[in-house]
Every structure is written in structure tokens, then in C-alpha cells.
Amino acid sequence: MQVPFFRPQLGEQEIDEVVATLRSGWLTSGARVKRFEREFAEAVGAPHAVALNSCTAALHLAVEALGLKPGQGVLLPTMTFAATAEVVRYLGAVPILVDCDPISLNMNLDDAARKLSADYADYTETGSRKQKAEGRRQKAEGRKQRAEGRGQKAEGGGRTADGGGKEAGAAEVVGIMPVHVGGMMMDVAAVKEFATKHSLWVVEDAAHAFPAAWKNCELRIADCGLAAQGAKGDGQGAKGDEQGAKVEGERAKGMGGQQRQGIGARKSAISNQQSAISNPVWQRCGEGTADVSCFSFYANKTITTGEGGMAATGDADLAARMRLMSLHGLSQDAWERYSGGSSWDYRIVAPGFKYNLTDIAAAIGIHQLARAEEMRQEREGVARSYLEALADCEQIELPPKGASVIHAWHLFAIKLRLERLTISRDQFIEELKKAGVGCSVHWRPLHLHPYYQETFGWRPEDFPVATKVWERLISLPIFPGMISEEIEYVAEMMRGICEAHRR
Numbered sequence: 001m002q003v004p005f006f007r008p009q010l011g012e013q014e015i016d017e018v019v020a021t022l023r024s025g026w027l028t029s030g031a032r033v034k035r036f037e038r039e040f041a042e043a044v045g046a047p048h049a050v051a052l053n054s055c056t057a058a059l060h061l062a063v064e065a066l067g068l069k070p071g072q073g074v075l076l077p078t079m080t081f082a083a084t085a086e087v088v089r090y091l092g093a094v095p096i097l098v099d100c101d102p103i104s105l106n107m108n109l110d111d112a113a114r115k116l117s118a119d120y121a122d123y124t125e126t127g128s129r130k131q132k133a134e135g136r137r138q139k140a141e142g143r144k145q146r147a148e149g150r151g152q153k154a155e156g157g158g159r160t161a162d163g164g165g166k167e168a169g170a171a172e173v174v175g176i177m178p179v180h181v182g183g184m185m186m187d188v189a190a191v192k193e194f195a196t197k198h199s200l201w202v203v204e205d206a207a208h209a210f211p212a213a214w215k216n217c218e219l220r221i222a223d224c225g226l227a228a229q230g231a232k233g234d235g236q237g238a239k240g241d242e243q244g245a246k247v248e249g250e251r252a253k254g255m256g257g258q259q260r261q262g263i264g265a266r267k268s269a270i271s272n273q274q275s276a277i278s279n280p281v282w283q284r285c286g287e288g289t290a291d292v293s294c295f296s297f298y299a300n301k302t303i304t305t306g307e308g309g310m311a312a313t314g315d316a317d318l319a320a321r322m323r324l325m326s327l328h329g330l331s332q333d334a335w336e337r338y339s340g341g342s343s344w345d346y347r348i349v350a351p352g353f354k355y356n357l358t359d360i361a362a363a364i365g366i367h368q369l370a371r372a373e374e375m376r377q378e379r380e381g382v383a384r385s386y387l388e389a390l391a392d393c394e395q396i397e398l399p400p401k402g403a404s405v406i407h408a409w410h411l412f413a414i415k416l417r418l419e420r421l422t423i424s425r426d427q428f429i430e431e432l433k434k435a436g437v438g439c440s441v442h443w444r445p446l447h448l449h450p451y452y453q454e455t456f457g458w459r460p461e462d463f464p465v466a467t468k469v470w471e472r473l474i475s476l477p478i479f480p481g482m483i484s485e486e487i488e489y490v491a492e493m494m495r496g497i498c499e500a501h502r503r
């Protein structure tokens with residue numbers, strides 16, 4: 001039997017809609033993209049959604065709109081895909097890598113606090129030469145020793161070595177980018193608390209997390225971060241939210257001298273979406289869970305448009321900037337120019353990008369979106385079957401179900417207990433391949449890739465958890481439409497390989 005890692009589930013409705021699009025005469029961004037944006041925004045509970053040709057584009061536009069500048073720092077997990085960090089590099093800023101939780105694989109906020117401390121304060125770009133990275137490492141080592149000598153560690157908001165001014169070369173850390181690995185959401189309240197404490201914006205890499213939610217038992221309008229301090233806290237609807245965003249921007253000027261320039265000159269606007277929160281307990285990913293939430297519709301994601309992405313936000317200004325920059329920085333897009341009686345004319349108001357989604361892709365997305373929860377439940381069913389079938393296999397550590405989340409189950413990542421096996425993870429994958437089972441690894445952590453090692457001098461010991469755990473990871477096939485024979489076959493092969501190579 002052959003079981004692929006992933007098989008997309010595309011129905012007749014997707015096919016018919018694509019054909020209708022092709023016959024319509026309008027192929028690029030138009031009415032179907034507008035509809036997809038509207039319906040997606042509603043599905044996640046976000047006031048604004050901008051459809052794009054990838055999640056990478058969404059992440060890039062989000063950090064651009066927030067005003068990320070060269071040399072500034074952004075905390076993000078080492079356990080992620082290339083995209084999360086590369087968009088920070090696009091703007092000449094510095095990804096400050098953070099270790100992961102050993103169970104969920106999500107970013108560890110304690111380590112994020114450590115990475116803000118004196119030991120790591122100057123992980124700025126060192127140039128792309130190993131030699132420079134080595135010099136930087138030695139300098140960091142010396143500083144660490146000095147700090148230890150003083151018995152001092154700048155925890156809790158200290159990004160400075162001496163509790164005073166920033167060290168020369170230190171990156172000003174302005175943002176954090178949590179990733180909901182595999183579709184299991186992080187503790188959003190903890191991220192928000194961390195971000196508020198350190199004056200950071202939050203851009204959520206939600207590539208895996210649609211549809212997903214987390215149980216925010218504490219969620220109260222009055223508890224929505226900055227909203228509690230004076231912005232709209234009364235749930236006045238979308239208009240009120242937009243006003244709230246403006247108040248937020250104004251108020252940021254007076255807060256700790258952290259005012260940034262341009263559209264990014266605001267504190268976290270997470271709090272501005274509280275009126276969109278339809279249920280006080282279950283908070284959907286994108287429903288005010290970050291300043292901008294970025295979703296992926298890549299071929300194997302929970303819903304697909306072939307390639308595609310969406311940036312969801314509660315902040316009208318951020319949405320407007322992302323929309324503008326998604327299409328060359330033109331004052332009006334082609335659909336506006338040719339459809340609604342607008343002028344043919346446009347103005348280039350910024351050097352933007354070419355990130356718009358096509359109507360052909362949106363045609364697929366509209367119908368995938370309509371079936372999203374149904375497909376999520378099918379994934380959940382596959383996960384349940386694996387959890388049951390492999391429960392007593394002592395060579396395998398199963399992924400957490402997550403008690404307080406609605407899990408998107410984009411991935412089903414097991415961890416091998418290598419001490420109970422005579423083969424490595426890579427050999428295990430070879431065995432699965434021979435058995436006809438497709439699988440993958442999510443991921444080789446960023447700090448173990450040459451670019452990040454050479455540019456920033458990160459060492460494996462800076463990330464003890466990710467460095468060890470990634471060698472044990474295997475992502476098993478999980479997709480809607482996976483038949484029970486396929487699930488049973490994968491579980492049987494897993495058990496067989498464990499049995500044949502048990503220590």
C-alpha cells in the first residue's frame with residue numbers, strides 16, 4: 001500500500017468555480033478575491049482580511065506595515081519554517097531566535113525573556129562570514145562571563161547589559177512572531193502579556209492554524225490589554241474598533257518613548273478587536289489574537305488555494321498599508337480601475353510588491369473555506385485514530401491533544417524515543433519510505449541552518465530543547481479524506497518498525 005504524506009481534497013464545487021472563473025474573463029484579483037476576503041474575515045472573526053499569494057507575503061507585509069526597520073530585533077521561534085525569519089531579514093532586521101517547548105514545540109516565552117537578557121543583547125547581524133560570527137561569539141562569551149561575574153542578569157524587560165543604555169550594536173527588539181506549530185495554538189494571553197510587558201507588536205504566523213481556537217477562560221473586554229487602559233472597551237462594533245485603533249496610535253506616543261515612525265507607530269492593537277470576539281471563551285486564531293495573523297493556503301495546508309495566504313487584522317490602518325503594498329503601492333488596484341466606474345489612472349504612492357491573489361486561486365479558496373470545519377474534523381478523526389492505535393507503543397511519544405484548544409491538526413508530529421530504538425530518525429524515515437508511507441520533518445530548526453549560524457553565530461547550545469528534539473521528529477500523513485485502511489496501515493508500519501528495531 002502507498003500512503004502519501006498529503007492528498008489535497010478538492011471537490012466538484014472548487015472545480016466548477018475555477019471553470020466559471022476561467023469563463024468569466026477576469027482571472028486576476030477581482031470579485032472572487034473580494035468575496036474570499038469577506039468570508040475568511042468572518043470565519044476568523046477579524047474586521048479586515050487581505051488575500052495574498054502566500055503566507056510569506058502576509059508575514060512580509062505585516063512586519064513592513066508595522067514599521068520594522070533595519071537593525072531592529074524580532075523574537076521568533078527557531079522551530080519554524082524559513083518564512084517566519086526570512087521576512088524579518090527582507091527588511092534588514094534581526095530574527096532573535098527562541099527555543100521551543102519540548103512537548104508542544106511552540107515557542108518558549110521563558111527563553112524569549114532570556115534572549116532579551118544581557119547574554120544575548122547584541123545578536124545583531126555579524127556579516128555573512130563565519131569568522132565574523134566567531135568574533136561575535138567570543139564577544140558574547142566574554143560579556144556573559146562578565147555578567148555572571150557581576151551576578152547580574154537583565155530579566156523582565158531588560159534588553160540592556162547594565163540596566164542602563166543599550167549596548168553598542170544591540171538590536172532594539174520591537175516585535176514577537178509566535179508560530180502555532182502544527183495548528184495547536186499557543187497560550188495567546190501569555191504572548192500578549194509578554195508583548196505588553198516588553199512593548200512589542202505581535203505578528204502571528206498562523207500558517208498551520210486555520211481553523212483553530214484556544215480557550216481563553218480569562219477573556220473579558222476589560223482584560224484586553226491596552227483597551228483596558230482607555231481605548232474603546234465597550235464593543236461598539238467595527239467603527240468603534242477603528243476609532244479605537246486611532247486612539248491606540250495616539251496613546252502610544254505617550255508610552256515609554258517607544259513611538260515608532262509611520263504606520264507602525266503604535267503599540268499593540270490586539271485589543272482593538274474585542275467587539276469581534278463572538279464567544280467569550282473560545283477565541284479563534286485571527287480573532288484579536290495578534291496585531292496581524294498570517295495564514296497559509298499552500299497546497300498541503302488545512303485549506304488550500306494551490307498557493308495563497310491571508311493577513312487578518314483588527315487594525316484598519318495596518319490593513320490599508322498591507323493592501324497598498326501588496327500591489328506595487330498603487331493608489332487603486334486593477335479591479336477598482338476597470339470595474340466600478342473608477343478612472344483608469346493610478347498613482348504609485350510607495351514601492352510595493354506583487355503579492356496579490358488571483359481570482360482563479362480564490363475560486364478554490366471560497367469552497368475550501370466553506371468546508372474548513374468539516375475538513376478539520378476529519379483531520380481530528382485521523383489524529384484520534386493514530387493516538388489510539390499508537391498509545392501503547394513505547395518507542396513513540398505522541399503529540400499532545402491540547403486540552404484547551406481547537407486543534408487544526410495540520411501536522412501529526414510524533415517524537416521517537418531514540419533511547420529505545422537501535423536506529424536513528426532518518427533510518428526510521430527510510431523504513432517508512434520502503435513501506436510506502438510518505439512523511440516529513442517539521443523542522444530542522446533555523447539555528448541549525450548555515451545562513452543563521454553564519455550570519456548570527458547561533459550555537460546549538462543556545463537552543464537545548466530544539467537541538468535535541470528535532471532529531472526525534474517525524475510528521476505522519478494526516479489529511480481529510482484519509483481512509484481508515486490508510487490510517488491503520490501507517491500505524492501498523494510504525495509499530496512494525498518499532499518492533500523490528502527495539503533496543
Ligand SMILES: Cc1ncc(COP(=O)(O)O)c(C=O)c1O
Nearest residue numbers: 054055056081083207296297298
Ligand atoms: C510555519 C510556517 N510559516 C510560514 C509558511 C509559509 O507559507 P506559504 O508557503 O504560504 O508562504 C509555512 C509554510 O509551510 C509554515 O509552515
